[in-house]
Amino acid sequence: MSAYHMNHLKQLESEAIYVFREVAAQCERPVLLFSGGKDSITCAYLARKAFWPGKIPFPVMHIDTGHNFQETLDFRDYFLSELNAKLIVRTVQDSIDKGRVQEETGPQASRNALQTVTLLDALKEFQFDCAIGGARRDEEKARAKERFFSFRNEFGQWDPKNQRPELWYLFNGQKKKGEHFRAFPISNWTELDVWQYILIEDIEIPNLYLSHEREVVERDGVLLAKSSVVPLMEGEHHERRKVRFRTIGDMTNTGAVESPAHSVDDIVQEIAATRTTERGGRADDKRSEAAMEDRKRQGYF
Amino acid sequence: MDKYDNVSELTQQYLDRELLRFTTAGSVDDGKSTLIGRMLYDSKAIFQDQMEQLETASKLRGEEHVDLALLTDGLRAEREQGITIDVAYRYFSTPKRKFIIADTPGHVQYTRNMVTGASTADLAVILIDARNGVLTQSKRHGFIASLLGIPHVLVCVNKMDLVDYSKEVYDKIVADYTAFSEKLEVHDITFIPISALEGDNVVTKSERTPWYDGATVLHHLESVTIAADRNLVDFRFPVQYVIRPHQDYRGFAGMVVSGTIKPGEEIVALPSGMRSKVREITTYDGPLEEAFESQSVVLSLEDEIDVSRGEMICRRHNVPHVTQRIEAIVSWMDDKNPLSLTGHYLLQHTTHVVKAYISELLYEIDVNTMHRSSADTLELNEIGRVEIKTAEPLFVDSYRNNRATGSFILIDPVTNLTVAAGMIRTDTHDADDYIETQERARRAEAGAEPGTAGRTAPKSEHITYEAGAITLADREKRNGHKAAVVWFTGLSGSGKSTISLALEKQLFEEGLQVTRLDGDNVRHGLSSDLGFSIEDRRENIRRVAEAAKLLFEAGQIVICSFISPFAEDRDFARRILPEGRFVEVYTTADMDTLKSRDPKGLYEKAERGEIQQFTGVTSPYEAPESPEVVVDTAVATPEEGLTWVVDAVRGVVR
Ligand SMILES: Nc1nc2c(ncn2[C@@H]2O[C@H](COP(=O)(O)OP(=O)(O)O)[C@@H](O)[C@H]2O)c(=O)[nH]1
Numbered sequence: 001m002s003a004y005h006m007n008h009l010k011q012l013e014s015e016a017i018y019v020f021r022e023v024a025a026q027c028e029r030p031v032l033l034f035s036g037g038k039d040s041i042t043c044a045y046l047a048r049k050a051f052w053p054g055k056i057p058f059p060v061m062h063i064d065t066g067h068n069f070q071e072t073l074d075f076r077d078y079f080l081s082e083l084n085a086k087l088i089v090r091t092v093q094d095s096i097d098k099g100r101v102q103e104e105t106g107p108q109a110s111r112n113a114l115q116t117v118t119l120l121d122a123l124k125e126f127q128f129d130c131a132i133g134g135a136r137r138d139e140e141k142a143r144a145k146e147r148f149f150s151f152r153n154e155f156g157q158w159d160p161k162n163q164r165p166e167l168w169y170l171f172n173g174q175k176k177k178g179e180h181f182r183a184f185p186i187s188n189w190t191e192l193d194v195w196q197y198i199l200i201e202d203i204e205i206p207n208l209y210l211s212h213e214r215e216v217v218e219r220d221g222v223l224l225a226k227s228s229v230v231p232l233m234e235g236e237h238h239e240r241r242k243v244r245f246r247t248i249g250d251m252t253n254t255g256a257v258e259s260p261a262h263s264v265d266d267i268v269q270e271i272a273a274t275r276t277t278e279r280g281g282r283a284d285d286k287r288s289e290a291a292m293e294d295r296k297r298q299g300y301f
Numbered sequence: 302m303d304k305y306d307n308v309s310e311l312t313q314q315y316l317d318r319e320l321l322r323f324t325t326a327g328s329v330d331d332g333k334s335t336l337i338g339r340m341l342y343d344s345k346a347i348f349q350d351q352m353e354q355l356e357t358a359s360k361l362r363g364e365e366h367v368d369l370a371l372l373t374d375g376l377r378a379e380r381e382q383g384i385t386i387d388v389a390y391r392y393f394s395t396p397k398r399k400f401i402i403a404d405t406p407g408h409v410q411y412t413r414n415m416v417t418g419a420s421t422a423d424l425a426v427i428l429i430d431a432r433n434g435v436l437t438q439s440k441r442h443g444f445i446a447s448l449l450g451i452p453h454v455l456v457c458v459n460k461m462d463l464v465d466y467s468k469e470v471y472d473k474i475v476a477d478y479t480a481f482s483e484k485l486e487v488h489d490i491t492f493i494p495i496s497a498l499e500g501d502n503v504v505t506k507s508e509r510t511p512w513y514d515g516a517t518v519l520h521h522l523e524s525v526t527i528a529a530d531r532n533l534v535d536f537r538f539p540v541q542y543v544i545r546p547h548q549d550y551r552g553f554a555g556m557v558v559s560g561t562i563k564p565g566e567e568i569v570a571l572p573s574g575m576r577s578k579v580r581e582i583t584t585y586d587g588p589l590e591e592a593f594e595s596q597s598v599v600l601s602l603e604d605e606i607d608v609s610r611g612e613m614i615c616r617r618h619n620v621p622h623v624t625q626r627i628e629a630i631v632s633w634m635d636d637k638n639p640l641s642l643t644g645h646y647l648l649q650h651t652t653h654v655v656k657a658y659i660s661e662l663l664y665e666i667d668v669n670t671m672h673r674s675s676a677d678t679l680e681l682n683e684i685g686r687v688e689i690k691t692a693e694p695l696f697v698d699s700y701r702n703n704r705a706t707g708s709f710i711l712i713d714p715v716t717n718l719t720v721a722a723g724m725i726r727t728d729t730h731d732a733d734d735y736i737e738t739q740e741r742a743r744r745a746e747a748g749a750e751p752g753t754a755g756r757t758a759p760k761s762e763h764i765t766y767e768a769g770a771i772t773l774a775d776r777e778k779r780n781g782h783k784a785a786v787v788w789f790t791g792l793s794g795s796g797k798s799t800i801s802l803a804l805e806k807q808l809f810e811e812g813l814q815v816t817r818l819d820g821d822n823v824r825h826g827l828s829s830d831l832g833f834s835i836e837d838r839r840e841n842i843r844r845v846a847e848a849a850k851l852l853f854e855a856g857q858i859v860i861c862s863f864i865s866p867f868a869e870d871r872d873f874a875r876r877i878l879p880e881g882r883f884v885e886v887y888t889t890a891d892m893d894t895l896k897s898r899d900p901k902g903l904y905e906k907a908e909r910g911e912i913q914q915f916t917g918v919t920s921p922y923e924a925p926e927s928p929e930v931v932v933d934t935a936v937a938t939p940e941e942g943l944t945w946v947v948d949a950v951r952g953v954v955r
Contacts, residue, residue, distance in 0.1 A: 004528075004531070004533060004561070004593045004594065005319075005528070006595055006596070007316065007317045007318060007319070007320075008318045008319065008320040008394075008398075008399040009316070011320045011595060012320075013597075014556065014595055014596055014597040015597075017556075017597040018541070018556050018597050021541040021542045021554050021555070021597070022541065022652075024542055025541055025542045025610050025652070048585065049584070049585040049586075050554070050597070051542075051544060051554070052544075052583070052584070052585040052599070053544065053546050053550065053552065053583060053599075054544040054545065054546040054552075055546065137390045137392070138391075138392045144389040144390055144391060144404075145387045145388065145389045145390070163387075164718060164719045165388075165413060165414070165416075165417040165634050165719055165722070166417065166719075167416070167417055167420040167708070167710055167719070167722045168420045168421060168704065168705070168708045169421075169556075169705075170649050170650075170651075170708070170709070170710045172649065172710060172712055172717070172718075172719045174647065174712055174714075174717040175717060176717065187390075188390070188392070188401055190392045190394070190399075192315070192394070193399070196312075196315065196316055199308060199312065200308065200316065265308060265309050265312050268312045268315070269309070269312055272312075272315055
């Protein structure tokens with residue numbers, strides 16, 4: 001190999017850093033969305049690299065559904081203060097209290113759809129003109145056509161027919177007042193790339209990703225963690241299993257997998273050999289094949 | 302790499318992979334989706350749950366087999382129409398490489414998407430249905446791959462199962478496509494007979510094509526050499542963002558888009574021309590001893606010079622063209638508004654956005670036949686060659702040499718949409734390249750070879766560039782010296798005429814082929830229709846430059862003596878010649894000396910306002926930044942000045 005060889009992770013890293021810098025240069029008030037999951041952890045870490053030796057020149061925002069694992073919140077506060085980043089939190093509960101949205105009821109109630117409204121309200125409140133997210137194109141078919149710079153109209157909506165072609169690495173960041181962008185620096189990463197990167201860069205992650213014993217309930221083939229927001233339905237019961245989470249979202253719909261992986265190295269090997277996508281563990285996606293597309297049109301990131 | 306030390310061996314196997322980006326093109330139903338589905342499936346990039354979804358969906362559609370094509374087909378609206386209509390990105394990997402597929406549809410109206418997908422690709426996979434042979438569409442895909450500078454093309458002759466795996470059918474397609482591809486600028490074309498549906502020669506070698514002994518599709522993708530495609534010569538660093546954590550540190554963040562750089566090396570910032578040295582190459586992981594193409598880094602410099610986003614850092618002796626006028630091939634992408642020769646656009650080139658207008662549409666190129674014809678506009682999916690003028694200088698290379706600094710997009714400032722993708726064709730500026738182009742032009746059938754576009758293009762399809770059978774090299778051989786252009790610039794009274802006349806005389810007496818152009822012999826004929834407005838003076842210089850080039854091509858040492866106040870115009874004269882053949886001589890003296898000489902009383906009249914636009918008094922003069930020779934005639938005698946110029950000219954023509 002020549003001295004100028006770069007492996008795929010170094011190339012993906014360089015590309016992501018490039019995207020971060022384009023956002024910071026082209027947009028006036030960007031914000032980095034942070035969910036506490038591995039993709040947003042990786043993004044925040046890359047943002048730090050992109051602007052080093054300076055500080056990350058924009059705040060980090062968490063839309064808290066109120067259904068998060070406590071571990072996620074604790075990790076969020078710790079990790080972001082390590083990065084020296086400024087954190088903003090907006091809550092779905094607040095949107096409910098203000099009457100902006102109505103809570104779903106019943107044992108399968110989820111706040112997943114509601115967070116869109118909280119997010120759009122927060123973007124307006126702070127006049128953010130670009131929300132940076134950790135979405136990857138390999139996550140779901142509807143995302144395969146997503147751009148690095150994704151245009152949203154003044155209602156925050158995504159129109160698959162009206163996206164700007166993205167050529168070379170020239171990102172057209174022109175916009176009018178009220179319009180904004182979503183930017184996705186790790187678009188070209190796969191789940192395996194993210195885990196490999198976490199491994200070689202030795203990035204800290206919440207323990208939820210690693211194998212541990214937990215009380216869970218099995219519902220429609222998905223293992224949900226025991227919690228007050230997931231009440232048992234008729235015929236269901238809690239049981240202790242050795243599990244870990246492949247994605248971290250709301251407790252109401254983030255499924256655990258049974259796994260003995262207790263180090264990032266183990267996870268990389270598990271993913272390399274696995275035959276189920278990480279989204280397979282998300283109850284909300286199973287509701288409809290086109291579920292993701294519908295949420296994206298409404299402004300979900 | 303220490304970072305990899307504490308990783309288990311099993312995991313290490315997957316860590317060190319190369320990235321290959323490829324695009325796929327094929328007409329509808331050639332089997333593109335099936336081929337991609339097959340590769341994803343056979344390389345285990347399809348997960349169990351996706352497979353189940355697929356089975357459900359296939360059943361819903363009333364199909365018996367699992368339709369691999371469904372895997373790659375995204376949005377619901379498209380699913381309903383039954384075709385894919387945008388660029389979709391797919392990922393899979395093998396222990397050797399990670400692949401990014403830009404999957405684009407082959408429908409005739411979607412040239413736009415193919416261009417988009419091709420813009421970042423290292424390789425293009427083109428599908429041909431074995432039953433149909435080489436159709437117009439297959440040629441179009443090759444043409445677009447060539448236009449977008451994709452270095453490698455892989456032609457998959459698909460559905461071999463439907464032609465009984467016939468060698469004759471395959472050979473005919475290979476022969477036909479090879480003949481066609483000679484007109485393209487693609488130097489690596491590989492053919493593979495496959496059946497995407499049955500899996501023949503996709504991942505595993507087929508027993509049904511014993512006559513074929515090449516690689517499978519996957520094996521080719523894993524092993525094709527892409528390292529050599531990178532430009533590691535021309536250091537270009539468009540500044541993206543300036544990092545200033547505190548008063549004592551100013552770092553320029555960006556990606557090295559080509560070339561390499563080390564601390565201590567001399568650089569120049571464009572457009573300011575300020576020089577400095579690299580102090581440190583900073584990254585989060587520590588300073589680097591060298592940065593190279595594709596790396597995102599931060600450069601800090603020895604001197605406090607001001608460089609901002611949109612500017613470019615280069616090596617002192619290897620800079621791109623600095624110009625406000627470019628020629629380019631554009632692919633039109635706006636479905637509502639066609640190309641306008643009266644409207645304004647924003648042009649985004651590297652990290653630089655400038656106002657621009659399209660000054661001329663030279664011709665349209667039919668993507669199917671590659672024929673050129675004159676046109677009034679370009680609509681969605683049409684391709685043509687244009688001249689663009691910009692409000693500020695750009696720092697460009699030809700797309701052929703540098704995809705990053707040779708590409709741009711046009712944005713409509715009203716709708717903010719990206720309306721065109723452009724690939725810059727600069728005039729050749731390297732002597733060898735120049736001669737080679739002449740040779741090529743001679744061989745090519747008129748207008749058929751895209752390679753001839755390296756020259757300034759003809760404005761009508763009826764005039765094609767005709768290189769004489771006798772080349773510049775032939776003429777230089779007979780003359781016994783090389784051709785050159787010696788360009789004198791300087792204010793009135795600075796000594797241009799005196800020294801240039803003496804130079805002509807001396808070279809002539811030495812037996813060299815020499816000609817001199819100056820205001821007297823140009824203003825009365827070639828430029829007799831021009832006045833002295835800034836516009837007209839620039840046009841005058843442009844004509845002189847072109848005339849000098851013609852004489853240059855005839856083997857002459859051409860001496861030009863003109864005030865030529867604008868750097869850009871002189872740079873144009875330099876740029877249209879092979880590198881190293883242009884000698885810029887700057888004659889100067891302080892203003893008091895000039896005024897005291899004032900043989901025709903011009904300075905005096907200008908100061909009294911009797912002459913408008915007098916250079917140096919009421920009209921600006923941009924002194925050359927790095928002329929080959931400077932003669933300060935307030936200090937040196939004309940004889941001394943002459944010897945310096947003669948030395949410089951000898952160095953070029955001998
Ligand atoms: N017999 C045969 N049929 C094929 C082959 N490849 C694709 N097809 C069929 O051709 C049709 C079009 O394929 P598809 O992949 O959707 O084409 P696309 O429009 O290029 O994406 C489908 O019915 C495929 O099953 C092949 O190698 N052999």
